[in-house]
Amino acid sequence: MANIAIIGLGAMGQALTARFLQQGHTVTVWNRTPGKGASLVARGAREARSAADAIAASDVTVMCVLDYSATDSIINDAAPTLSGRALINLTNGTPAQARATAELVATLDADYLDGGIMATPPMIGGEHALILYSGSKAAFDAHAETLEGLGAANYLGEDAGLASLHDLALLSGMYGLFAGFFHATALVDSEGIPASGFLTLLRNWMTAMLGELAGYAEKIDSGEHGVNVVSNLGMQTASLENILTATREQGVAADLLNPMLDLFRKRAGSGFGDEDISGVFELIRRQRGK
Ligand SMILES: NC(=O)c1ccc[n+]([C@@H]2O[C@H](COP(=O)([O-])OP(=O)(O)OC[C@H]3O[C@@H](n4cnc5c(N)ncnc54)[C@H](OP(=O)(O)O)[C@@H]3O)[C@@H](O)[C@H]2O)c1
Numbered sequence: 001m002a003n004i005a006i007i008g009l010g011a012m013g014q015a016l017t018a019r020f021l022q023q024g025h026t027v028t029v030w031n032r033t034p035g036k037g038a039s040l041v042a043r044g045a046r047e048a049r050s051a052a053d054a055i056a057a058s059d060v061t062v063m064c065v066l067d068y069s070a071t072d073s074i075i076n077d078a079a080p081t082l083s084g085r086a087l088i089n090l091t092n093g094t095p096a097q098a099r100a101t102a103e104l105v106a107t108l109d110a111d112y113l114d115g116g117i118m119a120t121p122p123m124i125g126g127e128h129a130l131i132l133y134s135g136s137k138a139a140f141d142a143h144a145e146t147l148e149g150l151g152a153a154n155y156l157g158e159d160a161g162l163a164s165l166h167d168l169a170l171l172s173g174m175y176g177l178f179a180g181f182f183h184a185t186a187l188v189d190s191e192g193i194p195a196s197g198f199l200t201l202l203r204n205w206m207t208a209m210l211g212e213l214a215g216y217a218e219k220i221d222s223g224e225h226g227v228n229v230v231s232n233l234g235m236q237t238a239s240l241e242n243i244l245t246a247t248r249e250q251g252v253a254a255d256l257l258n259p260m261l262d263l264f265r266k267r268a269g270s271g272f273g274d275e276d277i278s279g280v281f282e283l284i285r286r287q288r289g290k
Helices: 011-022 038-042 051-056 068-077 095-107 137-148 162-189 195-222 233-249 258-272 277-284
Strands: 003-007 026-030 060-063 086-089 111-118 130-135 152-155
Touching (some): 003 011, 003 051, 060 137, 068 095, 086 137, 095 111, 095 130, 111 137, 111 162, 130 137, 137 152, 162 195, 162 233, 195 277, 258 277
Parallel strands (some): 003 026, 060 086, 086 111
């Protein structure tokens, strides 16, 4: 059993603590605003007076606060105590923020592991919880078994920014899916069809379309978008134009799909209409050397 400090008792920090307690670990908690640990203390957690006290009482520290500005200020306040210890930061942020915090922690002679939680608080410890990690391999290896208790632990590499990069990329995919759902549902809603009545058709269609992704991934990796094209960009641009015309006719706002049509037209208008729509990726990817 591990001896863990939890810094931050928001909705997520409380869920992490509850899970560690349930698994029989020793947990010392600290939160900026006192009192939030009461129910956890009742279940066996110890409450420290400062972040430094919690860190000092434990073998490993798991931090989960609002943002990296909070993270860095807590690290600076507890700096001397962190020396020689491992800090696992599950706060959500950008790759650049994770890398900057990793550098800060390195100056304190401590081990830094960054994490991205792909779960809501009630999911922690459940079969669908996933947490992405990157940074110190030594810290991950030393605590992997404990971390697995929170959810599947996926280590992505020594670059501390990789967990955040993958976290934000996965969320981007989710928001794209939600955008398609909202637009499609607004179209049928314009004729009084309820979202719940349309859901099965839409879900089956979206599930079938997931099968296209492997082919797009191959084309993106090879940079060759003109091979094995069944539904080319020119045809799909005309189809997207129809969707946006119908959108206007039905009195639905086109905000979610207009940017996609702009990209389709730009790529097709540059002579790539015979290729696959995966070619649109070339318009948004980071350009080499930048
Ligand atoms: N909730 C989710 O569904 C979810 C899912 C995945 C990832 N996350 C990530 O997990 C992190 C925590 O989320 P949460 O849901 O626990 O948020 P939350 O309920 O809003 O709690 C925020 C926590 O951050 C602390 N905090 C804020 N500013 C601080 C500062 N300057 N110094 C010290 N502590 C500070 C708060 O302390 P006080 O109590 O003193 O205000 C509180 O403990 C976020 O980065 C979030 O993006 C959340």
